[in-house]
Amino acid sequence: MISKFQEGVITFDALAKQEILSWFGKTLDEENYIIEVEDPSQRVVTTDGQEIKLTEFAGIVKGSERYIKSDLPSLIEFLDTLE
């Protein structure tokens, strides 16, 4: 098991994504991209500037509220920050 997860991890199922996003002040635009509730013109991006659709949303971690995408290369990149 990844050591960071042994310290503690919160998970959610795919159907809870929108509720989780709402906790962080996020919602979706008409194209299903994650946006700021308070500034709907502002799409949420990953650390390398990629916009994130709801289907691609993998989670949130500390680091100026870092949003993670669920594709394989993004998860591999993210894994380095966990170990």
Added chain:
Amino acid sequence: MSFFNLLGKLKNIFRGNIHIHDLLHHVININHIHIEQHSPPDAAPINEIAPGRLILNLDKLELSPAQREAIKAAFHEAVLIDDIPLLEDKSKERLEDIAVSESDSEIKILLKFFKKIIPAEDYAALRSAIYIKNKFDERAPQNEILSLKKEVREKFGLRGNKISNLWSSGYFKDMIKPIYDRLSSDPDFSENDFLKYYDLIIDEEAFAVFVPSTMTAEQLISIIRQKIKSNLRYGVYFITIHGIGKECVDTINGIIPDIETNYDVINRAITEKNYIIRAKFWFRK
């Protein structure tokens, strides 16, 4: 400690609900909370589904507006202040799966080796390739493999596919690493020498033949004929043959007359150094 803070907050939020409060009070060593929004009809609002693992069924909690705000604040703080990762369950599983795949001792050694010698973007693509090959070997469903390959192509383009193909065929381990080892043993070696060679291997991956040392001349001739036929069908009027080691170099040199006799070769470029050979032939259109 951070998880302890989150549990403390949840206990406080649910202090009016004896069942939930008691459950939160008695669970020990919790390090995983899973949140669901659409739980089965008979699901409890909160349950310990496995040692150390709590499930929180949001749709069963019947939260007041104040409790909802308090829950939101508790998780907000857990993630952004206490540094607890908040992840979709499938992505968490995928991360654990990747970590297992990269924990293999041989893979670790190869990754450490290639990290130092290939471009960072290729190294990232290589890690994806290793994971995809593992899933393939585990007989993962074809749609999962295709989906992973698509993600690699979207991120790294055609080069990502080529790296994936080369890894799957064993050429990173059996060809590229030995080429680096051999080239770097030369006193005049520069990293650039290797990178030029490496780029050629990646660029021409689909149209090249990589010759293992155990291959006989007859086998090689048969493979080369098939590859030329396939290349010509795609409108590619060249073939590149790579080999490393004395036996391999001898085998490749030995079959060159066969190519030149049976095909309309208009140009050829053969480089051979330190028992590393690259032979490229261009054919008339």
